[in-house]
Amino acid sequence: MTDQVVASLNFKTFLVEEIERWWANKHEPLLLSKLGQLAAARGFVLHQELGGRKLSQFIQQELADELEVKSPNNSGLLLRAVPKNLSVVETALPIDDKPDGSPPAGLNRAFLSAFGRPIADGFERWIRIDPPIRFRDLPSDQCLTDDYVRIDRCFLTNPASDVEAFAQANKWISANGFDIQRFMLKAKVQVRSDKSLLSQLIESLTESELKRVSLPLDIVEKLMRK
Structure with missing residues (x-):
């Protein structure tokens, strides 16, 4: 365990939502320099939130399931961030199209990871069921609201392949009465x-x-x- 400062949940939420909003409106990556300006304008103190890391390092370490950092021609210059998995088919495919039990193309990667990542003893896993989808692990005596739902440990496999994680995710979806379409990447739309x-x-x-x-x-x- 490092001594890095733990960023606030509000800061992580801001980064994910700002990048997703930028992509939805402009359909282009958001420059990290611009993202830093937007965060500062919103009132976040970057050196406190980042704990001495660069913004690119923070995203790669803390938000890898939801965001991806890229640079033109892998030059390492003009770093930009995009929502994860933009290269996959953006319209949801029916589960029946995957007879081998593997997750359908277009399934939100953060949602799938919630059922395949290990969890420490004494912690509970919470998942946000409205966009942007994400999960958080908190000590058992803490809880989250604001569209977060707890995932019982009986649905968590450790470790899990994508097929195993998807099987557990399906069981959780059925047990909670959700529709899998809720956790699929949406087709490209222009958001007002x-x-x-x-x-x-x-x-x-x-x-x-x-x-x-x-x-x-x-x-x-x-x-x-x-």
Whole structure:
């Protein structure tokens, strides 16, 4: 166990949701430099949340089931983040298309990992059942709300192949009355942003560009209403 600072759940949630929102709206990766600016603007103190790590290292270590860090031509420059598993078929395939029992193409990877990852003694596993899907392991005397549901240990295999994990996931889905489509990656859709035009304008500019922008107050007010 290292002495790294444990990032807040709110910070991890912000990173995942911001990258997924960016992809849904623009269908392109989000530059990590831009992501850092957005996080700072939201009020997060990056050096505290990251515990001395780079943002790319943090994502790879803490959010590998949900996000992926890439760079053009594997150059290591202009690092960008995208939601995980964008290369898989984006429309859900029926379970019957997988006679060998392997998980269907399009199944959320974080959901599958929740049933195949080892869990320490004295901990309980909680999974968020609404997008963005993720799971968290907490001490047995703690619990999560806000769309998180506990996974009983009888559904957790340790360790598990994808086939074994999917079998346990199916049992859990049936026991809880869920539909597997809830945990499938969705087809590409354009999501309407609830942010004002002013917020979207600010997010589209770099830090240096923002320093050169000057808008009359009446224009600012108009952009804030749209």
